[in-house]
Amino acid sequence: MSLKSNISYKILNPPIRTLLGPGPSNVHPRVEMAMLAPIVGHLDPYFVTVMEDTMNMLRAVFQTENELTFPISGTGSSGMEASLCNFIQPGDVAVIGVNGLFGERMADVAERCGAVVEQLTAEWGHIIEPDAIKAALKKHKKVKLLGLIHAETSTGALQPLVEASRLAKEYDTLFLADTVTSLGGQEVLVDEWGIDICYSGTQKCLSCPPGLSPFTVNKKALEALKSRTSKVQSWYLDLSLLSSYWSSSRFYHHTAPISMVYALHEALALIIDEGIDNRVQRHLKHGAALQAGLEAMGLKLHAQEGHRLSTLTAVRIPEGVEDLKFRQRLLNEYNIEIGGGLGPLKGKIWRIGLMGHSSTQHNIILVLSAMEKLLQLDGFKVNPGAGVTAALKVLSSN
């Protein structure tokens, strides 16, 4: 036995970033402390009380009475996959809104589940219009599922869901909404809006480290699950197995990520303490302030007017400014992370997140000031202080 173990490693010593990209966002100290709570077994009676509290608080944040409301043991994308692989059987038609990277991903995942996918495309940054949804639902004899991205992280667009949900009901179609970048920041009303299947991620507006996907399904979706004629292709994400663990039977499925559930518990407790209404208002005001600031600096917002996220703002990179170099300077000189564009928007936009614990007045002032300085260095003309002044005006309004 000659074991290779003379490996060297560096001591963990991360820089302290202000995370204003598309996620992860900064984590509140209470959430960090929660991860230090002693590990107990995943079937420990104490852990059961934590699970119950977590499910209860998740229901409040999703604004739902759905019994099956729990965190999936994977990142947001695992929630997307669970939302599709449990409900799609090979040959089912799925209508998916594709107006950004996450819509593209949803279509890809649905295809891997065997769906015949009808892509509803729109320009990246625009919303999917109800007329197009209606036409697609009408076109097929039976559409199993309509999937839309509520908050398109790749474009900054906020998709309206109410009319889409009504149409899904009219055509007896399951309605799936991705709320990864909206839950805990934008208004999300699962029951009132009639969303049948909904998932999110922890590292955006919930301000928890990445690693879990909050998930909720209603009775209609569960009935569709029961009527399946084939096994769900994923064992790990099989809702009928997961629901036996996240229910009073607590039947062992897999070992829940205990520390991450503690973290989510605390992140949700912070939301309950703040009040969901207050939290949505905070994100609204901060998003508006940032956007006013960016426009006052002479920059153009990318997403369709009237349909912009508060939680994530896409702004066009001005001519003559080099994307990567600009973001590297922001990171290296100011310790601020913002996101670049993805796919067709690569090099064309920046994505600035104000999510959860990162959505603060001082972060708005900070990022606008740092951007002003760096833009000036790149020869882009900005009226000194214009951005911060415009933002402060919004922040001080009622």
Add this chain to the structure above:
Amino acid sequence: MSLKSNISYKILNPPIRTLLGPGPSNVHPRVEMAMLAPIVGHLDPYFVTVMEDTMNMLRAVFQTENELTFPISGTGSSGMEASLCNFIQPGDVAVIGVNGLFGERMADVAERCGAVVEQLTAEWGHIIEPDAIKAALKKHKKVKLLGLIHAETSTGALQPLVEASRLAKEYDTLFLADTVTSLGGQEVLVDEWGIDICYSGTQKCLSCPPGLSPFTVNKKALEALKSRTSKVQSWYLDLSLLSSYWSSSRFYHHTAPISMVYALHEALALIIDEGIDNRVQRHLKHGAALQAGLEAMGLKLHAQEGHRLSTLTAVRIPEGVEDLKFRQRLLNEYNIEIGGGLGPLKGKIWRIGLMGHSSTQHNIILVLSAMEKLLQLDGFKVNPGAGVTAALKVLSSN
């Protein structure tokens, strides 16, 4: 808008358990502290250095040179699913050793991937014999994959892998080994033993919170992946996408669970500091001491002699002792968690883990003493001190 947000929750305040069940194990304070390290973005240059260190240390712990060696963003079961869904195409034959719950699970997962599964069964607690493996490989024109559970968490049996691996090569079959309850505790030599695909979990002998699945595949497996004619059914676990993120291209796939990767980094650093050899020896000695103690108390070990895990010991529940009540008293009066039996072994065995940071001399003394006391209360005759005395004798030997 009438938001439901008058939800109450309890402040996190877990009991401090000594975790001697089938996992999770107790977490070292250095690992807890690592989770407090500031979150950075998943594409941050700093995080790239953490990923590299983590992959390097994982290679050392798996004893492999495999380039693609990284943690999957899910618990151990997600590693099992990734090991199958990437390599199995519908109609492929998979030979799976089923001598416990996790072998059963592997067979189930393989079937969901479309495999024609040949189950190699053995009594729960016994190993799968090479003759049976050979016969199964011979029987089919082409077997795509042979899957075995190295350390059967449900029975305490340690499956020998060397001859199985040789047979897999002889019959040109991919060889998959589940090392969830062995990696970082029992000897695991991926390259020397010729394992093509191997996964584990973080919450057992690595003594990290649950949430990640260390994973490694060699070139032979990657070539099989490249020769697929259909897309992998899981997007979340698609290795060709995951490998673009966990490689020098760092192409965005999903948001890695930053804090969990920090924790794994630190847990691996602890192994490097201890020395892999020393660590395996520690587990060996502690397992032997516990088993000597249990036998000296008059209890019977469940797993086949000569094939017992050091990391997890299955012991038969004596007549007249009530399983659940006994474990509840151990938990409530001593804050010690041990596991019960699963499936056909429910009510028949207890499973006592000595994994990673939980594998200490004082935990052996503690659990034997507490068990002696509770067994006596249940009317089972134990020579006072016999268990601890026998264990200490092993512990003090060279």
